[in-house]
Amino acid sequence: MGSEMNRRDLVKRSAALGLVAVPAAGLLSACASSGGSDSNSSTKPTKGAASKDNPFGVNDSAALDIVIFDGGYGHDYATALGKLYESKHAGSKASVLPTQDITGKLQPRFNGGNPPDVIDDSGAQQIKLDVLQKNGQLSDLTPLLDAPYIDDPSKKIRDVLQPGTIETGTLDGKMYSLSYIYTVWGLWYSGKLFKEKGWTAPKTWTDFMSLSAEIKKAGIAPFAHQGKYPYYINVAIMDLIAKNGGVDLQKRIDAFDPTAWDDPAVLKGITAIYEIVDKGYLLPGTNGLTHIESQTKWNQYKAAFIPCGSWLENEQLKATPSDFDMKFMPMPSLDGDKLPPDAIRAGAGEPFIVPAKAKNQAGGLEFLRMMLTKEGSGKFAAAANSLTVLKDGVGSDVQLRPGTASTVTALTAAGTNTFNYNYPNTNSQFDTDLQNLSAELMAKRLKPAEWVAKAKQLAAKAKSS
Amino acid sequence: MQHRKYPFIVGFLIVPLVLYITFVIWPYIQTIGYSLTNWQGESQTFKFVGFQNYSDLFHDGVFRTALWHNILLLIFLPVVTILLALFFAFMVNVGGRSTAGGVQGVRGASIYKVVYFFPQVLSVAILIVLFGAIYRSDSAGLLNGVLTKLHLEDANNPIEWLNDPNLVLWCLLGVQVWAGVGFYLVLFSAAMQSIPKDIYEAALLDGADRSQTFFKVTLPLLWDTVQTSWVYISIFAMDFFALVSGLTQGTYGGGPDHHSEVMSTYLMRNFLYFGKSGYACAQGVMIMLLTMIVSVITLRASRRDRIEF
CATH class of the missing domain: 3.40.190.10 (Periplasmic binding protein-like II)
Incomplete structure (x- = not known):
């Protein structure tokens, strides 16, 4: 009999303990911030020499860590571009992590000071850009805007973007995100x-x-x-x-x-x-x-x-x-x-960012520059039935569905009257x-x-x- | 041998204790620390703001609404679940007609027991999909479809169950009761079966009817189990995160216009979506304090003399 009572007590106490432990589960994420350091002491790969073909000074041997929101647009385009990146920078390795849980996967990494090099920060679990920017976690993308356009190096990237792209990515006067899809x-x-x-x-x-x-x-x-x-x-x-x-x-x-x-x-x-x-x-x-x-x-x-x-x-x-x-x-x-x-x-959506503390920041910027080519943009449009922010980025060889085609007509009719x-x-x-x-x-x-x-x-x- | 006892006990306790401190106590302390800052959740830069978050919290109408909803759940969820479970358990075990063979459940009791337990094996995610279809706001929803077919409502004016400020919380309560009753039915059944049959037979011989048997014999002997269940269900009532965020309108649920908001969903939205992580931590500390108060009250209020049998 005695042991029976003890067991009941035990059950009751553990239940009471459970009551106390439940909020802890909800707050476990709070400790995600622990143990990280904000110092920039993490080992950055030595930068390669900057040149006309390599405006950000990408180090060929540095790995590129890409995280892609795996939503309606999939991630195959990123894998393909990753391969292209590897072939242009011999010795580098570009890894693509497709996920829908951007916050869950990346919040601890931001707090720990070891974020990936380029992120498609979209979807329901997106980390809000205003929050990241206020915390100094985003790279200024101005160097990307001033870099030469790969398909025609006489132009700068900023000249080949759809109107509104730069404004959409701008927070407190600087561009921090490249929204890739034109909606x-x-x-x-x-x-x-x-x-x-x-x-x-x-x-x-x-x-x-x-x-x-x-x-x-x-x-x-x-x-x-x-x-x-x-x-x-x-x-x-x-x-x-x-x-x-x-x-x-x-x-x-x-x-x-x-x-x-x-x-x-x-x-x-x-x-x-x-x-x-x-x-x-x-x-x-x-x-x-x-x-x-x-x-x-x-x-x-x-x-x-x-x-x-x-x-x-x-x-x-x-x-x-x-x-x-x-x-x-x-x-x-x-x-x-x-x-x-x-x-x-009309405007750019699906923001891509390069974290300020990325180990291979130059590689992240270069990856974005490679997305802004006819090849990258065409691959994307065909796979996702969507236009990109690259002006005339979809060649006549890409067959559009009726809805997407009617948005092209509407965009032409609107001209500069977009907001x-x-x-x-x-x-x-x-x-x-x-x-x-x-x-x-x-x-x-x-x-x-x-x-x-x-x-x-x-x-x-x-x-x- | 006595001196060997303590190293032995410590040896057994050290691992769970370290785990408990690392994963429960330490996060608590951290949360309390963060609740005094304006931390935004994405970096280690924050300022100490004293009790600012707590004073904001007392003036936050949404948090008060959420707290009120948790209190409503805390009252109704255990009461409804336990009453239903007790009733069903009684019927299944001792509610049948008394025959020469003595006390037994209603006919088909063993089938009922299995059927009632079904919802318990469904995960919350499945519950959300299931009840999303049941409460769907047009005539394709199960409830609206049935009501329309019975001509109890106009197909052009369906009841938007989860978009109706007066219904949404009770709809969610219904889901949790539906999912929970089976488990407590089995729990109470097990406890009832440990009550010796001769007590019932004696009661029957004395001419007790079903309700007298239930209130004078079954319930007092089940009190310990009921008490434990009460505490368990209170845990659900203080949480309720998954159902609200999965079924209702808004980021992490809570809609329409905060009419289904509970503290945990409001905490989550502040923590992950609005970047007010320090503020969310203050809410977490408040939830912890409230839950502790609730558990103490529950255990105190339901204390009674035990009946040995």
Whole structure:
């Protein structure tokens, strides 16, 4: 009997101990910072001599440590470029680590002072660039911008990049990340469905709303969005605001100027989106659907429009019917827009970085320079159905799918009228909180005026922090 | 022989003790240290800020909301799980009609025991996928699909279970109860089987009905097990990270608008996403203190005289 009681006591005590130990599990990551040193004493390979062909002075014998986010674009392009790097620098070894868990794999290495040489810092587990930069963990990429373009050494890299690439990578006045993929954002629809029903893509918001009424009558939901991730609808909202208020307003929002939110364009943009909700044009249940669920319903002709970036085609490759004829269009224009109807949000995404404490920093920069060639860019476009930031980087030999082809047309039409918000890169918390507000608006729990007032408060908070 | 005793004990304890200190105690101390800094999580540069993080925490409405949700879970999760598990265990073991053979469970009891245990073998990741499909916000979701077919709701206006501020937390609670009941049913069954049958037979002879048997005989003899279960379930209630971050809206979950936020998800978002690691450490210290208080209260409040049998 006695031993029986002891055993029960033991079970109880261990349970109590378990209670105490649980938070420890959550905080184990906290000790990730221990034991590291911030000194730069780690053995750097001696730099090779810099020359015209070797502007960063890459040491041929130094290994190159590459970490690639293994998402929708895969990592085969990086492996291929790694081989190319090895062949140009005899004796070097380029290793590619593909992973989806960027934070988990790399946070301890950053803290320990031994990060890899080049990182594709993307995906849900991305380490935020603003956080890395504030901690002095990123190399300034200005030398890369001033280095010669491999395909035509008379040009510098900075001359062959799409507009906005340098701005996207810039934090506190210097470029710290090279975003490699050129993305456009807007609304998407099925060319086949529209042709069948005799609908035309609307240019103005008035047309958009009257077409929506017609679409609803035809028994199709006019609008779907990826409700579980309010990022998407927030893009549509902020685009309407930028097009109505102009680049000036967009810059003020980026600078967290609270008075920017008093601009009438803000209320106009959010009211337009709220109209969709209020008139019942949303796909039923879309507010709770993931991106895959909602996009797939759109692919099944259950909804006519969906907001997204140009990765949509690649992401939905398997769910898209072969005759779907995916088409892109800019956000429709509101009355009194300062930007033309063709203006679109376009910008570089998928940031590549070279850590400041990388052992083979020169090799990391050289790898980025090799990505910015027709060969590298073409390999990527064919594999991932996406454009890169290299101007005219996709040769005529690369066959594009209908959606990607329609983004090329839209980009040509937009010309210099592209814009891109930078606040998501500079303040993750503001971005998250704003998305949260937009989700509440879509669920009809916030009115447009309340959304504006709360967003203004967020901006004031972001400014003061 | 007495003098050989201590080296022997120390020899056995040294390895677990070193492991415990390295992987539990030392991280605690570090966390407390970091909670007094403005550390951002990506390098070793940070400033000492005193109790700034803690005073921020007391003014942080989101943290208070998260704390309140944990308290709600702490109350409802153990109560609902244990009551259901006790009821099922009683029915499975002694709830059947009394026959000449004495006390037994309802018909098919052994099958029920296995079926109830099924959810326990599923990992949390599978639970998330499963309940993602059940709570899906359009008519393709299991719940909405059934309700639509029964004409209890309009297909054009489905219930967005996990996007409804009044429902989301209770939906998650339901998942955890569903997943947990089977385990405690087996635990209570085992404890019930160790209660001598003659006690029940004596009660039956005295004319006790099912509820009297349960409250006067079964429950007092199971008290130790119930108490242990209570502590275990409280652990889940203080954590709840995986379900919230997997099923709800937002980075590491917590949506819509923090209506399913718990302390651990808020901690994680601050630590990994907002780069406020020092602040997150302060939250971790608060969670630790609260959990210790809870465990002390639970063990104290449920203390009772043991019945020897």
